[in-house]
Amino acid sequence: MELRLDIPEREKFIKMKGKHHKKEFICNTDSVAGSVSQRACVYSGARVVLNPIEDAVHLVHGPIGCASYTWDIRGSLSSGSELFRNSFSSDLKESDVIFGGEEKLSKCIDEIYEKYKPKLIFVYSTCIAGVIGDDIKAVCKESSKKYNIYVVPVESSGFVGNKAAGYKAACNSLLDLIKEFPVLKKEPLSINYMGDFNLAGEAWIIKGYLNQMGLKVNTIFTGDSNFESLKKATASSLNIVQCAGSMTYLAKKFEETFDIPYMKVSFLGIEDTSNSLRKIAAFFNDKDVMLKTEKLIEEKTKMAKPIIEKYKRYLKGKKAAIFVGGGFKAISLIKQFRELGIDVVVIGTQNGQKDEYEKIEEIADYGTVILDDANPSELEKFMVEKGADILAGGVKERFLSYKMGIAFIDHNHDRKHPLSGYEGAINFAEEVYTTACSPVWKYVKDGVNKCV
Amino acid sequence: MYETYKSVNENPCNMCMPLGGIIAFRGIEKSMVLLHGSQGCATYMRRHIAEHYHEPIDVASSSLNEKGTVYGGEKNLIKALDNVIRVYNPNCIGILTTCLAETIGEDIDRIKSEYKTSRNISIPIITAPTPGYGGTHSEGFVKTSYRIVEELSTDKERHDRINVIVPNISTADLREIKRLLELMKIPYILFPDYSDTLDSPFNFPYKKIPDGGTKISDIMSMGGSIATIEIGINYEETPGKYLQDRFDVPLYKVPIPIGLRNTDAFLKLLKEITGNPIPKSIEMERGRLIDGMIDSHKYNFVGRCTIFGDPEMVYSVFTTCMENGIHPLLIATGSKTQKLKELIASEDNPLNDDITIVDETDFSHILKLSEEKEVNIAIGPSDGKYLTEKGGIPLVRIGFPILDRVGGQRILSVGYTGTLNFLDMITNTLLENKYKTYRKDMYEKYYKAM
Numbered sequence: 042m043e044l045r046l047d048i049p050e051r052e053k054f055i056k057m058k059g060k061h062h063k064k065e066f067i068c069n070t071d072s073v074a075g076s077v078s079q080r081a082c083v084y085s086g087a088r089v090v091l092n093p094i095e096d097a098v099h100l101v102h103g104p105i106g107c108a109s110y111t112w113d114i115r116g117s118l119s120s121g122s123e124l125f126r127n128s129f130s131s132d133l134k135e136s137d138v139i140f141g142g143e144e145k146l147s148k149c150i151d152e153i154y155e156k157y158k159p160k161l162i163f164v165y166s167t168c169i170a171g172v173i174g175d176d177i178k179a180v181c182k183e184s185s186k187k188y189n190i191y192v193v194p195v196e197s198s199g200f201v202g203n204k205a206a207g208y209k210a211a212c213n214s215l216l217d218l219i220k221e222f223p224v225l226k227k228e229p230l231s232i233n234y235m236g237d238f239n240l241a242g243e244a245w246i247i248k249g250y251l252n253q254m255g256l257k258v259n260t261i262f263t264g265d266s267n268f269e270s271l272k273k274a275t276a277s278s279l280n281i282v283q284c285a286g287s288m289t290y291l292a293k294k295f296e297e298t299f300d301i302p303y304m305k306v307s308f309l310g311i312e313d314t315s316n317s318l319r320k321i322a323a324f325f326n327d328k329d330v331m332l333k334t335e336k337l338i339e340e341k342t343k344m345a346k347p348i349i350e351k352y353k354r355y356l357k358g359k360k361a362a363i364f365v366g367g368g369f370k371a372i373s374l375i376k377q378f379r380e381l382g383i384d385v386v387v388i389g390t391q392n393g394q395k396d397e398y399e400k401i402e403e404i405a406d407y408g409t410v411i412l413d414d415a416n417p418s419e420l421e422k423f424m425v426e427k428g429a430d431i432l433a434g435g436v437k438e439r440f441l442s443y444k445m446g447i448a449f450i451d452h453n454h455d456r457k458h459p460l461s462g463y464e465g466a467i468n469f470a471e472e473v474y475t476t477a478c479s480p481v482w483k484y485v486k487d488g489v490n491k492c493v
Numbered sequence: 494m495y496e497t498y499k500s501v502n503e504n505p506c507n508m509c510m511p512l513g514g515i516i517a518f519r520g521i522e523k524s525m526v527l528l529h530g531s532q533g534c535a536t537y538m539r540r541h542i543a544e545h546y547h548e549p550i551d552v553a554s555s556s557l558n559e560k561g562t563v564y565g566g567e568k569n570l571i572k573a574l575d576n577v578i579r580v581y582n583p584n585c586i587g588i589l590t591t592c593l594a595e596t597i598g599e600d601i602d603r604i605k606s607e608y609k610t611s612r613n614i615s616i617p618i619i620t621a622p623t624p625g626y627g628g629t630h631s632e633g634f635v636k637t638s639y640r641i642v643e644e645l646s647t648d649k650e651r652h653d654r655i656n657v658i659v660p661n662i663s664t665a666d667l668r669e670i671k672r673l674l675e676l677m678k679i680p681y682i683l684f685p686d687y688s689d690t691l692d693s694p695f696n697f698p699y700k701k702i703p704d705g706g707t708k709i710s711d712i713m714s715m716g717g718s719i720a721t722i723e724i725g726i727n728y729e730e731t732p733g734k735y736l737q738d739r740f741d742v743p744l745y746k747v748p749i750p751i752g753l754r755n756t757d758a759f760l761k762l763l764k765e766i767t768g769n770p771i772p773k774s775i776e777m778e779r780g781r782l783i784d785g786m787i788d789s790h791k792y793n794f795v796g797r798c799t800i801f802g803d804p805e806m807v808y809s810v811f812t813t814c815m816e817n818g819i820h821p822l823l824i825a826t827g828s829k830t831q832k833l834k835e836l837i838a839s840e841d842n843p844l845n846d847d848i849t850i851v852d853e854t855d856f857s858h859i860l861k862l863s864e865e866k867e868v869n870i871a872i873g874p875s876d877g878k879y880l881t882e883k884g885g886i887p888l889v890r891i892g893f894p895i896l897d898r899v900g901g902q903r904i905l906s907v908g909y910t911g912t913l914n915f916l917d918m919i920t921n922t923l924l925e926n927k928y929k930t931y932r933k934d935m936y937e938k939y940y941k942a943m
């Protein structure tokens with residue numbers, strides 16, 4: 042198979058396991074203009090990370106669109122405040138763009154304080170706020186003082202990088218905030234869980250496991266978190282990082298600043314979940330914790346395995362393509378598909394990092410196509426050539442997949458069922474079965490759109 | 494009249510200009526759109542449009558980075574054009590600007606003409622300035638339609654067709670308008686016709702640019718048509734106006750034909766312009782609508798509604814509610830529009846006099862006012878689910894976008910048949926509302942309280 046593409050410049054972003062071992066492969070750089078990248082922007086990355094902080098106001102400083110398109114589009118669940126589900130915008134108009142938007146921003150904060158009295162406001166910078174040179178930091182500082190609350194600027198101007206830069210900007214804002222709180226005394230068996238946004242309750246599932254293992258979860262970054270819970274983060278003895286792309290940076294900073302070590306974990310699929318739980322227990326080196334962990338793993342595996350085996354019978358031998366946001370997630374998905382007897386033939390990410398792509402290549406089957414920042418036409422080409430039956434991706438990929446007559450797994454932030462842990466592994470298998478074995482495909486595969 | 498004296502927008506009731514532009518460009522056969530600006534805007538708009546239409550939406554971006562922002566984005570734009578042509582081989586390219594390109598002052602017209610000459614490109618490349626801060630998606634749609642016609646309609650040779658220019662309505666509505674035209678045996682040019690491109694039948698093999706759309710040659714000859722019927726009455730600078738000024742094509746403007754009166758007006762106009770009779774079958778549809786209106790009138794009369802969304806859609810839904818005794822109490826739009834206020838104020842309104850009209854508004858206001866006015870039904874796009882969640886007000890979905898249901902792109906509401914379909918949705922929502930609590934309500938009211 043050839044890797045010739047319509048856009049020659051894009052060839053550097055693609056390789057095939059086995060065939061192109063020495064080939065140049067680049068990632069984590071600007072998208073090629075006009076290539077119809079599926080990527081979002083810095084602001085979007087920052088919003089992903091901070092959005093689940095529930096009792097905070099999330100104020101987007103920019104023209105209306107940036108806020109419109111991101112109003113309540115993520116399925117993070119809250120056990121408390123629902124304030125985060127509103128979309129606040131400074132709604133910059135033409136005159137603000139000409140004369141500057143600082144004054145309007147400051148008024149917006151006044152109005153928000155007046156109405157909600159929040160303890161915490163995040164102010165996101167957008168491309169336009171960046172270009173017109175508004176001093177958001179100064180406005181935030183002043184408002185913080187005025188109301189004696191935390192008004193935290195997020196440097197997420199959209200054009201200064203991609204989503205990954207936004208993760209970093211958000212982590213910096215979090216860090217700045219936490220540095221203002223008193224540093225607490227370490228509690229021995231306690232943990233922060235980083236990189237879970239509690240989509241459809243995923244963080245709740247994992248928190249439940251950790252509690253059953255005898256560990257206390259101080260702070261989740263940032264699923265179902267709030268102003269008070271963020272204050273407790275410095276008391277933890279360990280940070281575990283699930284969504285590595287977004288939160289490894291914060292974990293590293295925590296290690297530097299508060300001397301809290303971290304480890305990367307994954308709770309996607311039975312195998313990853315069990316391994317991760319064991320790794321965590323081993324860290325604490327506490328007999329009771331280890332015993333409880335083994336008991337939990339045994340019980341849960343016993344519950345989940347037979348159900349997954351049942352689905353596997355129908356799914357074995359099918360081929361999947363993956364196109365998700367981060368590299369770590371792609372790696373977990375490869376393993377999850379394998380648990381179902383499905384081979385992955387195309388793997389792409391929007392914002393994967395070099396080390397993640399190395400890992401992907403290491404575990405992928407020979408002949409698997411690996412692509413960074415793929416566009417719809419490349420996804421289409423390789424899914425056809427590789428004969429994919431299923432695609433796992435985000436909202437935009439869903440409709441491409443359907444139009445091509447290919448089953449689809451929603452791996453986006455809007456999903457309505459959790460995919461983490463053992464419960465999530467079952468949901469995943471069920472979803473793959475639901476989409477891959479639906480009777481509708483019978484009508485599309487042969488003789489399309491002909492009455493007789 | 495209620496004014497909004499505030500700076501912060503809490504839960505926007507509109508999207509931004511380029512989004513409307515993308516939809517308008519989708520109405521041209523084999524066209525492709527390119528947003529000049531940062532990558533994120535394109536991705537967000539694609540996601541929004543894709544979720545409404547349940548279709549893949551390929552929109553390119555010049556992906557301006559920091560450098561492009563400081564030193565100008567010309568290089569990016571040129572490269573983007575090259576790549577769009579390589580991959581999609583379109584017959585027409587639309588370039589829309591975003592806030593970023595406008596703020597840094599990109600001269601897209603110059604870049605475009607130099608590009609066309611240097612690359613020897615013959616397909617039309619149409620630019621439309623659509624900074625998000627300059628207006629909502631509704632204005633973006635109109636403005637882009639205007640630019641397309643201004644750029645392409647060059648042929649003034651007379652022919653016997655009429656122009657039908659549409660606002661952002663559903664794909665089913667577009668097909669219904671075409672059906673009515675065909676039933677009346679009227680040759681037409683419908684523009685922009687995204688009924689197939691944004692609601693394409695399943696077919697193998699997959700096509701990067703779906704079939705359908707108004708033919709470029711048809712848009713070219715819009716200057717030679719007998720007349721233009723422009724659906725939509727809120728905007729002045731419209732493609733129909735251009736055709737009238739430039740080619741003396743007589744312009745007739747009508748509201749979206751939702752409701753009895755608006756549909757009558759539309760058909761009457763068609764009849765007057767062409768002299769073709771309205772066939773019996775359409776009259777039967779009209780009779781069926783009236784029959785349905787009578788069947789439902791008592792249920793409808795309890796309706797106290799909030800209507801929100803695009804100005805054009807809002808106006809026609811408003812008149813339809815008035816016809817049926819559904820009390821409109823709050824009319825709201827995210828667009829800035831004096832015209833809508835005037836139109837609504839000029840209506841003879843026997844139903845109530847406490848009607849409030851707000852423009853440039855957001856959902857936090859709409860909710861507050863709806864609660865004050867004890868509204869019991871809301872009509873508009875799916876973001877109104879907020880009113881349901883926070884205020885317990887049931888929502889009848891219509892317009893753009895509908896992101897949380899299937900079939901939002903093909904909700905039929907124009908013509909007599911469409912109106913009846915839409916009216917049934919409203920009535921059934923009111924009925925469901927009533928039956929949900931009926932027994933309990935009566936018990937509380939007449940048993941417990943007596």
Ligand code: SF4
Nearest residue numbers: 106107509534592625
């Ligand atoms: S408002 Fe402007 S910057 Fe925001 S999404 Fe729309 S075009 Fe982009």
Ligand code: SF4
Nearest residue numbers: 082107168199533534
């Ligand atoms: S203007 Fe910038 S921040 Fe806003 S959506 Fe576009 S790319 Fe993102």
